[in-house]
Amino acid sequence: MISRALFPLLQCPTCRSRALYVSDDGVHCAGCGTCYPFRDGYVDLMPRGARYDYVSKYVTDEAELAEELDYRELAPPLLAAGVRDRALRRLLRFQPGDVVLDNGCGTAKHAVWNADRVRLMVGSDPATLFADRAVAEVALARADSRSLPFADGSFDKAFAIDILEHFPLAVIDQYLAETARVLRPGGRMLAFSNTREASPIQPLIDLSRRLGRLFVRAGLYDFSREARRKSDHVKALERWDDVLAAFERAGLRPVRVVFWNSLFTTFVEHVLMKLGEAALGRVKRGASAARGPAQEAAVPDRGDLLPAASQPPGSAAGVAREIRARRRIRRQLRPGSPVYLALLAVTLLMELDLWLFGWMRCGSYFIVVEKAD
Numbered sequence: 001m002i003s004r005a006l007f008p009l010l011q012c013p014t015c016r017s018r019a020l021y022v023s024d025d026g027v028h029c030a031g032c033g034t035c036y037p038f039r040d041g042y043v044d045l046m047p048r049g050a051r052y053d054y055v056s057k058y059v060t061d062e063a064e065l066a067e068e069l070d071y072r073e074l075a076p077p078l079l080a081a082g083v084r085d086r087a088l089r090r091l092l093r094f095q096p097g098d099v100v101l102d103n104g105c106g107t108a109k110h111a112v113w114n115a116d117r118v119r120l121m122v123g124s125d126p127a128t129l130f131a132d133r134a135v136a137e138v139a140l141a142r143a144d145s146r147s148l149p150f151a152d153g154s155f156d157k158a159f160a161i162d163i164l165e166h167f168p169l170a171v172i173d174q175y176l177a178e179t180a181r182v183l184r185p186g187g188r189m190l191a192f193s194n195t196r197e198a199s200p201i202q203p204l205i206d207l208s209r210r211l212g213r214l215f216v217r218a219g220l221y222d223f224s225r226e227a228r229r230k231s232d233h234v235k236a237l238e239r240w241d242d243v244l245a246a247f248e249r250a251g252l253r254p255v256r257v258v259f260w261n262s263l264f265t266t267f268v269e270h271v272l273m274k275l276g277e278a279a280l281g282r283v284k285r286g287a288s289a290a291r292g293p294a295q296e297a298a299v300p301d302r303g304d305l306l307p308a309a310s311q312p313p314g315s316a317a318g319v320a321r322e323i324r325a326r327r328r329i330r331r332q333l334r335p336g337s338p339v340y341l342a343l344l345a346v347t348l349l350m351e352l353d354l355w356l357f358g359w360m361r362c363g364s365y366f367i368v369v370e371k372a373d
């Protein structure tokens with residue numbers, strides 16, 4: 001949404017002037033004369049005339065990704081997203097008076113799930129694949145994290161979930177420096193990302209992967225959608241020391257670290273849930289005509305549980321089946337419903353990884369850092 005509470009925080013992302021005024025059609029800079037227009041539910045605060053070498057896949061392929069990412073309708077915070085969200089809440093400890101930035105918010109799901117816990121939740125992203133609920137409930141800005149449209153010290157807290165692994169090193173440095181700039185002294189940031197470090201219990205974790213591969217070979221499911229989501233992972237911070245050094249360069253001091261050795265998580269993601277999706281994603285023959293129009297019709301009616309030979313390998317059918325399964329599940333996800341409670345139990349099983357193995361250094365990490373006073 002376009003929130004009036006956002007305006008006092010703004011600074012021109014092009015010339016850094018704070019002399020801004022608001023009219024019916026947008027925010028205007030008196031310094032450089034740029035108009036930042038109001039769009040459908042967000043303010044377009046991208047810097048003008050900036051040339052960047054790196055542009056996110058989510059910006060260049062936005063239209064193409066829109067359908068595949070299935071981003072508009074949000075599920076409740078369950079499974080891996082639920083583990084992230086619960087850790088975010090526990091580690092960053094939102095207070096009712098907080099002004100918080102979800103920097104690189106994507107759909108802004110974490111902003112939506114936590115908006116009512118704080119005074120102002122702001123989501124910013126250069127791509128505008130915002131969920132419908134985010135457009136309705138969160139102050140949204142289209143912005144570049146290398147030149148944020150916010151004044152120094154505007155935020156009590158910030159978070160970056162699944163962001164840093166996408167960026168080359170120079171962009172990470174700019175991203176962290178800008179995040180530090182807009183945090184108040186003593187303000188905190190949480191990042192969830194991953195390095196290339198293996199887990200000490202990797203051989204155990206790989207048992208689930210191997211089991212998963214057997215099912216893939218049997219044509220039961222595939223991982224093409226996951227692979228595509230991760231296709232632009234750079235992991236420029238290769239080792240844990242690189243992570244600590246990057247935050248230190250930005251003047252951000254670590255206060256808390258939890259690693260995610262994904263023993264239960266990998267079993268859930270590679271075996272349990274994929275089997276569930278394969279079963280739920282089957283096309284119910286003759287049922288699709290009776291179903292509501294837009295939702296299911298958007299997904300091609302293929303990808304039945306066919307024998308391996310007739311299943312297109314690594315295919316659009318797999319993606320379609322997965323989206324169909326997720327939509328079917330989502331319709332039954334009212335909090336308190338049996339499906340919801342079952343998935344919550346699975347979420348807590350995945351979270352057990354953090355409680356049991358959070359102290360063991362590995363690739364996936366949550367880190368809380370603080371800006372010096």
Ligand SMILES: [Zn+2]
Nearest residue numbers: 012015029032
């Ligand atoms: Zn300006």
